[in-house]
Amino acid sequence: MIVPYNYLPMQFSNHDAILADWEKLIQSTEFTLGSYVENFEKLFAEFIGSKHVIGTNTGTDALILALKAIGVGPGDEVISVPVTFYATIGAIVAAGAKPVFVDIDDRYQMDVNQIRGAITSKTKAILPVHWGGAAPDMPAIMGIANEHGLKVVEDACMAPGGRIFEKNSGTFGHANAWSMHPLKPLNVMGDGGMVSTDDDELANWMRIYRNHGMVDRDHNRIWGVNMRLQPLQAIVASHILKTVHVTVEERNKNAEILDEGLKALAPFVNVPPRPIGYWETYSLYMAKFHKRDELMKYLNELKIEAKIHYPVPLHLQEAARDLGYKEGDFLNSEIYCKEIMTLPAHQYISRDQLEYMLSSIANFYSTL
Amino acid sequence: MRVPYTAFKIKNAPIRQKLIQAFEQVIDSGHYIQGPNCAAFEQEFALFCGSPFASGTSNGTDSLHLILRAMGIGLGDEVITAPNSFIASASTIALVGATPVFVDVTEDLNIDPYKIEQAITSRTKAIIPIHLTGRPAKMLEINNIANKYNLFVLEDAAQSVGAKLKGKRVGSWGDAASFSLHPLKNLHAFGDAGIITTKNANLIERFNISKNHGLKNRDQCDFWSFNCRLDELQAALLRIQLQELEHWTEERRELAFRYNELLKPYVKVPEEGLDEYHVFQTYVVLAENRDELQKFLRDNGVEALVHYPTPIHMQPAAAGLNYKPNDFPVTQQLSKRIMSLPLYPGLTHEQQDLVAELISTFYKK
Ligand SMILES: Cc1ncc(COP(=O)(O)O)c(C=O)c1O
Numbered sequence: 021m022i023v024p025y026n027y028l029p030m031q032f033s034n035h036d037a038i039l040a041d042w043e044k045l046i047q048s049t050e051f052t053l054g055s056y057v058e059n060f061e062k063l064f065a066e067f068i069g070s071k072h073v074i075g076t077n078t079g080t081d082a083l084i085l086a087l088k089a090i091g092v093g094p095g096d097e098v099i100s101v102p103v104t105f106y107a108t109i110g111a112i113v114a115a116g117a118k119p120v121f122v123d124i125d126d127r128y129q130m131d132v133n134q135i136r137g138a139i140t141s142k143t144k145a146i147l148p149v150h151w152g153g154a155a156p157d158m159p160a161i162m163g164i165a166n167e168h169g170l171k172v173v174e175d176a177c178m179a180p181g182g183r184i185f186e187k188n189s190g191t192f193g194h195a196n197a198w199s200m201h202p203l204k205p206l207n208v209m210g211d212g213g214m215v216s217t218d219d220d221e222l223a224n225w226m227r228i229y230r231n232h233g234m235v236d237r238d239h240n241r242i243w244g245v246n247m248r249l250q251p252l253q254a255i256v257a258s259h260i261l262k263t264v265h266v267t268v269e270e271r272n273k274n275a276e277i278l279d280e281g282l283k284a285l286a287p288f289v290n291v292p293p294r295p296i297g298y299w300e301t302y303s304l305y306m307a308k309f310h311k312r313d314e315l316m317k318y319l320n321e322l323k324i325e326a327k328i329h330y331p332v333p334l335h336l337q338e339a340a341r342d343l344g345y346k347e348g349d350f351l352n353s354e355i356y357c358k359e360i361m362t363l364p365a366h367q368y369i370s371r372d373q374l375e376y377m378l379s380s381i382a383n384f385y386s387t388l
Numbered sequence: 389m390r391v392p393y394t395a396f397k398i399k400n401a402p403i404r405q406k407l408i409q410a411f412e413q414v415i416d417s418g419h420y421i422q423g424p425n426c427a428a429f430e431q432e433f434a435l436f437c438g439s440p441f442a443s444g445t446s447n448g449t450d451s452l453h454l455i456l457r458a459m460g461i462g463l464g465d466e467v468i469t470a471p472n473s474f475i476a477s478a479s480t481i482a483l484v485g486a487t488p489v490f491v492d493v494t495e496d497l498n499i500d501p502y503k504i505e506q507a508i509t510s511r512t513k514a515i516i517p518i519h520l521t522g523r524p525a526k527m528l529e530i531n532n533i534a535n536k537y538n539l540f541v542l543e544d545a546a547q548s549v550g551a552k553l554k555g556k557r558v559g560s561w562g563d564a565a566s567f568s569l570h571p572l573k574n575l576h577a578f579g580d581a582g583i584i585t586t587k588n589a590n591l592i593e594r595f596n597i598s599k600n601h602g603l604k605n606r607d608q609c610d611f612w613s614f615n616c617r618l619d620e621l622q623a624a625l626l627r628i629q630l631q632e633l634e635h636w637t638e639e640r641r642e643l644a645f646r647y648n649e650l651l652k653p654y655v656k657v658p659e660e661g662l663d664e665y666h667v668f669q670t671y672v673v674l675a676e677n678r679d680e681l682q683k684f685l686r687d688n689g690v691e692a693l694v695h696y697p698t699p700i701h702m703q704p705a706a707a708g709l710n711y712k713p714n715d716f717p718v719t720q721q722l723s724k725r726i727m728s729l730p731l732y733p734g735l736t737h738e739q740q741d742l743v744a745e746l747i748s749t750f751y752k753k
């Protein structure tokens with residue numbers, strides 16, 4: 021039995037509605053922002069309950085745009101985590117600031133108890149990540165930020181459809197970044213992203229900056245960039261948005277089954293705590309596994325497409341050399357990278373496939 | 389009869405079926421990021437330009453930005469360019485922390501090679517000539533100066549895919565070149581897209597990593613960077629468009645030369661210099677009483693535009709550079725006379741005749 025990681029051919033097997041809308045777009049020639057992008061921005065704003073949404077070309081651009089909007093620049097420090105996608109830290113550097121890491125907790129999220137210790141006179145913002153689609157303790161992070169007069173940008177790239185009790189992920193911070201990369205719970209057929217905010221002034225600045233600093237066709241108020249969301253992808257996103265809640269629900273059902281099966285394999289497998297009120301998107305279904313590398317090889321040979329996100333913590337990447345960190349600085353992150361594994365748990369995984377994964381993992385450990 | 393500035397006649401175009409097929413193939417493949425179409429398009433485009441390497445990107449602005457970075461240009465450096473371009477030619481210089489230094493143009497709307505040397509200082513690192521409107525810049529002279537002072541040459545070829553100088557295409561003259569594949573360009577995607585060319589193997593390697601988060605491979609990040617990739621879907625469509633480009637360009641040229649004959653008595657028409665192959669991405673005439681003429685045309689159903697009414701050195705964004713309007717007298721003069729007329733494959737002779745008739749009527753008044 022194959023357990024595929026990539027579900028895109030299944031998700032888009034029926035694409036007639038998208039093609040029909042694309043034809044309309046091509047006739048309309050609205051290729052530079054325009055009504056299709058605005059329509060999606062409005063839909064997503066309603067979906068998460070934010071006042072403004074600004075479509076961008078990628079999630080990475082969204083992070084850069086949000087950081088610049090809240091005033092992050094050279095000389096500033098931004099607190100984030102070493103367990104995230106490269107772009108989280110790349111965006112801090114792109115904005116001209118210095119990334120400062122704090123370790124992760126047992127849910128693989130920013131350890132809120134370490135934030136205060138990392139704040140200096142240069143700290144401008146905190147950039148927590150909804151890693152895997154599980155939320156960090158956003159209320160606590162906002163409390164600390166308010167205490168110290170800091171801004172917060174949520175990296176909600178994996179979080180569409182997630183929430184903490186009644187409040188949606190990506191609606192806590194001052195300006196929050198989202199990705200629609202094909203393997204995110206809200207996805208397009210290429211790259212796409214957006215920033216959400218309730219702040220009129222930030223929204224206005226971001227709209228101008230993302231489109232060459234243009235205030236009208238002939239005037240550029242500031243040096244800007246081109247990070248516009250593609251109308252073609254806005255159309256895909258508008259269609260997929262309707263399915264996000266169902267997708268996330270399906271993934272939660274799958275996760276529940278995997279959780280139960282894997283907990284039975286303790287101490288070989290360590291499933292993260294799932295506190296009540298935290299509704300995860302399972303962009304990545306992750307747990308820690310004893311003898312991870314051998315297990316993964318075994319599963320991959322069985323055509324179970326397990327993956328690692330990621331094997332090296334960011335403070336130990338070549339790119340981080342100038343930041344002066346060393347091995348041992350963030351122990352939880354380092355252990356995480358050695359033991360973590362992602363299992364396919366997306367909305368197209370069947371009960372049989374889940375059982376097959378669980379029995380294969382049990383088999384592996386039974387031979388130890 | 390109306391003459392819109394652009395016309396996207398996909399509905400009845402013979403390639404419509406091919407485009408839809410390509411769409412569906414990519415959708416069904418489930419491979420939407422840097423797949424086989426991106427790789428194939430890069431190869432086909434490099435071959436087309438006569439350049440060893442090409443790399444697809446998200447747009448022409450990101451291309452300029454990442455090339456400048458890959459060249460190591462940053463804080464404290466100066467980069468020379470022309471002030472009559474689209475804003476991105478200069479804003480990307482500012483984005484990497486360097487200072488844009490403007491040099492005036494000549495009547496061909498391209499940078500004046502004889503004024504470049506005066507602008508070179510010890511901080512100058514590169515020249516960005518723009519092949520504006522589809523006409524190649526004076527690359528021989530520019531390359532000579534660059535060699536003499538050891539400067540990078542980055543061609544901003546956003547408006548000139550296919551243009552040639554001495555039989556050699558733009559994109560093969562400088563150290564690197566940036567193309568925009570925006571829907572309003574001669575070779576276009578159906579959304580934002582771009583591609584770069586270079587003959588420098590180190591530069592292409594660095595560039596390919598830098599447009600994908602600085603990733604050497606999935607697990608190794610060599611330097612913090614950006615996400616500026618060409619969509620696989622757009623690449624598939626671009627491959628089909630590229631096959632049509634040469635005959636689309638020929639049609640544009642025929643229409644442009646026909647306009648020239650019709651309009652010569654009334655306005656200064658765009659020329660094609662010796663050894664040049666002009667692709668007329670925009671058809672720009674120099675007209676007296678331009679604003680009134682533009683209004684007159686618009687009132688009579690002809691959409692004429694101005695690229696660009698405010699030179700970059702006079703934009704609010706450039707205030708910090710402290711230029712004055714008359715620092716670039718040719719640019720300043722031209723900005724009051726330039727006007728872009730509708731020109732694209734599919735424009736009819738009747739539409740052209742109407743434009744000419746209106747212009748002649750205007751000047752007889
Ligand atoms: C946590 C996180 N941040 C940022 C990004 C970057 O988003 P994008 O790939 O759309 O640039 C991603 C996704 O790749 C992500 O998972």
Ligand SMILES: Cc1ncc(COP(=O)(O)O)c(C=O)c1O
Nearest residue numbers: 246447448449474476546568570
């Ligand atoms: C001369 C020039 N440079 C750069 C660009 C920027 O390209 P893009 O719109 O693809 O970002 C353009 C296109 O508008 C252009 O005409």
